[in-house]
Amino acid sequence: MFALMQSTRTHALHLAVDPVTGLRAVVAIHDCRAGPALGGCRYLAYPDDESAMVDAIRLAQGMSFKAALAGLPFGGGKAVIIRSPHVENRAGLFEAFGRFIESLDGRYITAVDSGTSTTDMDCVAQQTRHVTSTTAAGDPAPHAAMGVFAGIRATAMARLGTDNLEGLRIAVQGLGNVGYAVAEQLHAAGAELLVSDLDQGKVQLAMEQLAAHPIEPSALPSTPCDIFAPCGLGSILNGQSVSQLRCAAVAGSANNQLTSLQVADQLEKRGILYAPDYVINSGGLIYVALKHQGEAVGTITAHLARIGTRLTEVYAHAQAEKRSPARVAEALAEKLIYA
Template structure:
């Protein structure tokens, strides 16, 4: 446990177990030096408790970097709820989680993530005010997709010389809320879409609505394209998958896309431009943070415009230094988080 904390530089780690509801929760707080830690709440089945802990720690670290480079006065945190095989009342479980969040007295603010919904956050909100992404808030996945689309344009400009996405071939891996919204935006500007998801129904819908071509999830990495967009779960960029890639750039919404930091260097060696995930997918965090503070949609839109600007800066510096944009982004985030 402490080795995981040291590896990711976590500030604190909090555990809760409520046998009455089946709650087994981990809250990892990576940093509060810029402000309270904000991060999602995952509700997934994990193979073991160590896997859940590592997921929480890595995601919390990514949220700190994301908030820092987005210019938000926030730190990074992450909650992971280990989904039991059976639960008597989902609502009661999330109410118990809300009581857990309240004990941290505002050091952590929770939000939706994989496996959770705005309705779940409504249950959390019955016991703590340190929650966003409720049904009274806007869906953060919409803003994530908007920022992602703008980021793809910036990536195309840096790698292909134009931000016009018409006629480009984009492979989307994962058609959840963000991936599907991205497909809709790309279809509207005339992008050729190739899509994959573990749910065949989502693929069929994209084929019907956007004229996309469905792909086998197992062979998706080897498909020739201009941009590969990972929009599912993390750690998809590993030695085996990177060796198969036949694209100019990787730019997607998934958190922690790199199986390890050195995968960024491998992409760079292969001449594949990588959009640091916590920069390009910051739209949801921006929306959650600003609406939690009572700011309006105009403020959110203005802040979203910084995503392609930040990417362009990173790409320019990376080109000058002949290094991966991910390495540049990490160093910049760490200077902001650890100024001493």
């Protein structure tokens, strides 16, 4: 684990257990040079403890990159609570997590993420002020979706020569809070939607409300489309899945889409434009960060609108340097963090 921390330049890894509630939590703090580490809390089942720690570390690095490229005065962090099959007292579990966050003395600010909700953050807030995405602060998912939609339009312009999405075939993988909101905006823009999710109820809803075409999850990456939008969990893009892609571009909300930067190079060789995840999906972080600072909705919305512009700049650098946008974005982020 120390080797991974060194390779990602992760500052600290904190672990906590609470026998009463069954809490087993990890907080990875990647960097605090620009300000306290800010990032969501995942509440998911993991095959083993090491997988949970690796996930937290990789996600925390991505949060630092997001914050730097978005010009936010925060560092990157991430929390993971390992979900047990049976939880007797969810509120008590998140209150215990809040006490853990409080013990970090403000070095990390938590928020919602996969498996958690604003109600969970209300429980955390009973024990610490170092939390956002509470019921009062609001759910960042719609704002994350706004940023992804802007990023998809910028990607379409860069790869297809138009930001008009009407008639484009867009494959959305994952219909969670952000993924479904992205699909709604794409539908409103006239895109033809191909969707997949392990939850068939969400797929059925998309068919009824968004005229979406259902595709089996295993078949979606190889289904012909203009843009493939990964909006589920990470590591969807590996050597095998990239070889199956039949699209012009990849642009979605999922974190850690690439299993390695070599996969980004593979996309580049195939002529598939890749939108770096921590650029296109930074809308959620922008919302929680600026909301935590007390900024007005208009200011937040204006900041979200810049996501497309930042992506366009990354694409321009990538084209000029003949490199993958993923490598360009990482280099720009590291220059901002470590300069």
